[in-house]
Amino acid sequence: MIVDCHGHYTTAPQALWDWRKRQVSEKSISENQLKISDDQIRESLESNQLRIQKERGSDLTFFSPRAGSMEHHVGDAAISAQWSRVQNDLITRVCTLDPKNFAPVCMLPQSPGVSPANCVEELERCADMGFIGCNLNPDPSGGWWKEAPLTDKWWYPVYEKLVEYDIPAMVHVSSSCNPAFHFTGAHYINADTTAFMQLIQGDLFKDFPTLKLVIPHGGGAVPYHWGRYRGLAQDMKKPLLKDHLLKNVYFDTCVYHQPGIDLLLKVIPVDNILFASEMVGAVRGIDPETGQYFDDTKRYLDNSKLNSADKQKIFEGNARRVYSRWKPA
Amino acid sequence: MIVDCHGHYTTAPQALWDWRKRQVSEKSISENQLKISDDQIRESLESNQLRIQKERGSDLTFFSPRAGSMEHHVGDAAISAQWSRVQNDLITRVCTLDPKNFAPVCMLPQSPGVSPANCVEELERCADMGFIGCNLNPDPSGGWWKEAPLTDKWWYPVYEKLVEYDIPAMVHVSSSCNPAFHFTGAHYINADTTAFMQLIQGDLFKDFPTLKLVIPHGGGAVPYHWGRYRGLAQDMKKPLLKDHLLKNVYFDTCVYHQPGIDLLLKVIPVDNILFASEMVGAVRGIDPETGQYFDDTKRYLDNSKLNSADKQKIFEGNARRVYSRWKPA
Numbered sequence: 001m002i003v004d005c006h007g008h009y010t011t012a013p014q015a016l017w018d019w020r021k022r023q024v025s026e027k028s029i030s031e032n033q034l035k036i037s038d039d040q041i042r043e044s045l046e047s048n049q050l051r052i053q054k055e056r057g058s059d060l061t062f063f064s065p066r067a068g069s070m071e072h073h074v075g076d077a078a079i080s081a082q083w084s085r086v087q088n089d090l091i092t093r094v095c096t097l098d099p100k101n102f103a104p105v106c107m108l109p110q111s112p113g114v115s116p117a118n119c120v121e122e123l124e125r126c127a128d129m130g131f132i133g134c135n136l137n138p139d140p141s142g143g144w145w146k147e148a149p150l151t152d153k154w155w156y157p158v159y160e161k162l163v164e165y166d167i168p169a170m171v172h173v174s175s176s177c178n179p180a181f182h183f184t185g186a187h188y189i190n191a192d193t194t195a196f197m198q199l200i201q202g203d204l205f206k207d208f209p210t211l212k213l214v215i216p217h218g219g220g221a222v223p224y225h226w227g228r229y230r231g232l233a234q235d236m237k238k239p240l241l242k243d244h245l246l247k248n249v250y251f252d253t254c255v256y257h258q259p260g261i262d263l264l265l266k267v268i269p270v271d272n273i274l275f276a277s278e279m280v281g282a283v284r285g286i287d288p289e290t291g292q293y294f295d296d297t298k299r300y301l302d303n304s305k306l307n308s309a310d311k312q313k314i315f316e317g318n319a320r321r322v323y324s325r326w327k328p329a
Numbered sequence: 330m331i332v333d334c335h336g337h338y339t340t341a342p343q344a345l346w347d348w349r350k351r352q353v354s355e356k357s358i359s360e361n362q363l364k365i366s367d368d369q370i371r372e373s374l375e376s377n378q379l380r381i382q383k384e385r386g387s388d389l390t391f392f393s394p395r396a397g398s399m400e401h402h403v404g405d406a407a408i409s410a411q412w413s414r415v416q417n418d419l420i421t422r423v424c425t426l427d428p429k430n431f432a433p434v435c436m437l438p439q440s441p442g443v444s445p446a447n448c449v450e451e452l453e454r455c456a457d458m459g460f461i462g463c464n465l466n467p468d469p470s471g472g473w474w475k476e477a478p479l480t481d482k483w484w485y486p487v488y489e490k491l492v493e494y495d496i497p498a499m500v501h502v503s504s505s506c507n508p509a510f511h512f513t514g515a516h517y518i519n520a521d522t523t524a525f526m527q528l529i530q531g532d533l534f535k536d537f538p539t540l541k542l543v544i545p546h547g548g549g550a551v552p553y554h555w556g557r558y559r560g561l562a563q564d565m566k567k568p569l570l571k572d573h574l575l576k577n578v579y580f581d582t583c584v585y586h587q588p589g590i591d592l593l594l595k596v597i598p599v600d601n602i603l604f605a606s607e608m609v610g611a612v613r614g615i616d617p618e619t620g621q622y623f624d625d626t627k628r629y630l631d632n633s634k635l636n637s638a639d640k641q642k643i644f645e646g647n648a649r650r651v652y653s654r655w656k657p658a
Binding site: 138139143144145147148149178179180181182184185186189190193194197198200201217218220221223224225226227228229230231232234235240255256257258259260262263266267282283284285287288289294295 | 467468472473474476477478507508509510511513514515518519522523526527529530546547549550552553554555556557558559560561563564569584585586587588589591592595596611612613614616617618623624
């Protein structure tokens with residue numbers, strides 16, 4: 001079985017984005033005013049994610065709201081709470097309609113400067129609906145980085161709930177309002193790198209030994225600079241990274257060329273790698289050097305030197321272990 | 330000849346840092362109040378950079394003020410101008426005392442929100458003194474990223490001067506005041522990634538076809554995500570990166586483990602890679618996995634599959650071409 005742990009509902013029906021526009025401008029639209037039929041949902045998936053799953057040979061995607069549209073920086077906490085409910089409800093509908101191909105991952109109703117404790121209610125609601133993971137935004141300001149590092153007690157209320165439910169969090173920012181940072185080309189990758197470095201500096205997993213964090217996009221710059229990070233940790237008198245972080249931190253395989261995947265597999269232990277493609281996502285074209293889609297990451301793994309036991313871990317076994325609430329339909 | 334294009338005077342005599350403290354607190358200290366003897370300079374180098382050059386077998390370092398101490402965010406433009414003069418003068422003294430081992434690279438008197446035109450005077454002064462390169466900080470705010478992208482006309486006055494003198498700029502941030510960003514572990518690497526993505530989005534080299542920018546720290550996350558960047562450029566209808574950027578953009582080799590260097594050499598054309606170690610810099614320890622210093626990057630290049638012609642380019646030839654003002658003593 002091939003499990004893609006990182007997919008967003010980028011192809012949601014237009015009615016969703018229209019509703020969002022009205023939510024932001026009118027500020028008092030009800031959730032009932034969003035009308036999307038089951039057929040519209042099916043259609044949005046069949047020509048996109050489902051088609052690609054079939055073409056590329058993956059079976060199931062851990063599916064969350066479009067990352068760039070979480071937009072925690074837009075409006076206040078109430079707007080964010082309503083938007084999260086709407087988006088997470090839609091993900092539930094996707095996964096109820098097609099439980100064989102999608103498992104639900106939620107967004108959280110974060111808002112800049114508002115305590116993450118404010119996310120607990122929605123997280124509980126989602127857990128009760130069967131969500132298996134969540135996305136946690138380390139920068140709800142959208143590129144201005146005003147929140148405390150992820151190791152700060154500020155974040156503990158949400159970690160407590162994640163641990164209680166054994167829900168892993170993918171550390172994933174949303175869009176960037178900062179003109180310095182292109183969202184998928186700089187902000188996403190920087191956030192991955194930043195989060196990992198914050199974890200090196202702190203000692204978060206001493207307080208939360210069972211918390212699980214997934215760093216997407218192949219861990220940002222981290223595997224490429226693995227020597228730098230091992231060296232910085234050593235200079236800071238931290239334990240070896242394998243002991244300090246790798247019991248709790250995982251990297252996905254959203255790296256869009258063979259040499260990058262080969263490096264990831266070389267430096268990061270196989271138990272810490274989860275297959276992912278983020279298909280219908282940041283990079284949608286065909287690589288002229290290979291004739292294949294850039295984001296067809298399964299191909300890079302198939303072409304790698306992985307043995308079949310390790311491949312099974314990356315494609316399925318690790319996902320089962322990390323996302324313990326996920327039970328295939 | 331082995332030329333290390335990225336070294337900072339991290340070991341400058343304590344008197345420099347003491348003077349800086351007084352400059353910031355008293356705001357009216359004169360440059361003459363800084364007293365450093367030639368012997369103190371010699372001593373600060375002999376036990377550090379010179380010793381390491383000998384031990385590792387490099388010959389010459391392109392040498393600039395300590396990056397983390399440029400601190401463009403501290404004080405106003407006048408403070409920054411005075412500090413730049415002091416730091417650049419000290420670099421001149423180093424390179425005059427020992428022209429065989431060091432060639433001078435300047436910092437610029439940037440200040441948040443102040444036009445880079447303000448840097449032209451110091452850049453001219455340094456060029457006249459024989460400086461061969463400069464460091465350009467894309468985020469003088471120190472981690473808050475409030476300046477326009479590097480492709481904005483805001484930066485053009487400094488590019489015009491760089492082109493006039495044929496001085497390459499290394500895009501290098503200083504320390505981070507943002508608690509989200511560890512300076513050498515997140516801010517530096519993020520800045521490299523961010524700058525490259527800004528260059529993809531823009532069309533800077535159409536206006537400055539002879540401008541040369543060096544992205545340090547192996548290009549941040551860029552080579553690891555080379556497929557992502559090629560794909561994003563393609564989605565944006567930009568030319569192939571080799572045509573869009575690689576006539577003007579270079580990467581150094583400050584990547585502190587063998588797999589990272591191997592990846593860099595695999596994906597970036599050899600003509601765009603400059604040897605560098607940033608020794609006595611971000612990572613000072615010995616890698617327990619190899620028994621060698623993390624930042625002994627020459628060793629990784631020696632252990633790579635590079636042929637001798639390509640090695641010569643990376644160790645010397647490219648530096649001669651890119652830093653055209655540099656004439657070995």
